[in-house]
Amino acid sequence: MSMDPSLKSFGFPRWGGYGKDTDTVSVRTCDFRGCMNKADFPAPKSPQSSERWHFCQTHAAEYNRNWNFFEGMTDDEAKRYEKEESRTSEGFTRAGTYDWGGATDADGLSRTERAAFNTLELEPDATQAEIKSQFRKLAKKYHPDRAGDDPTAIESFQAVQMAYDLLKVKEATSF
Numbered sequence: 001m002s003m004d005p006s007l008k009s010f011g012f013p014r015w016g017g018y019g020k021d022t023d024t025v026s027v028r029t030c031d032f033r034g035c036m037n038k039a040d041f042p043a044p045k046s047p048q049s050s051e052r053w054h055f056c057q058t059h060a061a062e063y064n065r066n067w068n069f070f071e072g073m074t075d076d077e078a079k080r081y082e083k084e085e086s087r088t089s090e091g092f093t094r095a096g097t098y099d100w101g102g103a104t105d106a107d108g109l110s111r112t113e114r115a116a117f118n119t120l121e122l123e124p125d126a127t128q129a130e131i132k133s134q135f136r137k138l139a140k141k142y143h144p145d146r147a148g149d150d151p152t153a154i155e156s157f158q159a160v161q162m163a164y165d166l167l168k169v170k171e172a173t174s175f
Contacts (some may be wrong), residue, residue: 033058045074116163128168135164 030039031053041060042052047069055063070078109124117124120134138160140146147153
């Protein structure tokens with residue numbers, strides 16, 4: 001039995017030309033001095049710079065713990081930068097009213113919020129404690145296990161649950 005001389009595996013794959021048909025892969029090593037681990041985590045060299053360090057996960061975490069965005073700025077420059085950033089993001093904060101069902105009325109409530117207060121049979125100035133108490137009262141009243149054969153109980157229970165969820169979230173995100 002003769003063997004093809006170009007095949008040097010002798011029937012054992014690991015003895016052959018391992019990886020001879022694959023391209024080489026470039027692997028970046030960690031920029032931390034002395035570390036030879038693979039660097040999968042880029043980090044900025046300085047604020048407002050497109051240059052990046054590349055670290056392994058351990059050194060990226062260490063770098064992030066010690067990162068100071070305002071390093072190299074005077075107190076006045078840091079305050080000016082912070083003020084400018086908050087000024088440009090205020091529009092996003094004000095636009096948050098549309099999360100609750102559209103524009104607000106004179107009381108600061110959207111149509112959806114007003115409907116939620118009506119569903120819970122509460123006035124719009126109700127406290128979070130009153131909202132929670134009323135939700136529990138109506139949830140017991142309309143719960144399918146307690147309402148028996150009332151066909152509207154499930155729909156009423158779901159409406160009360162949605163109203164409470166909306167007002168609970170609204171309260172949690174208010175400033």
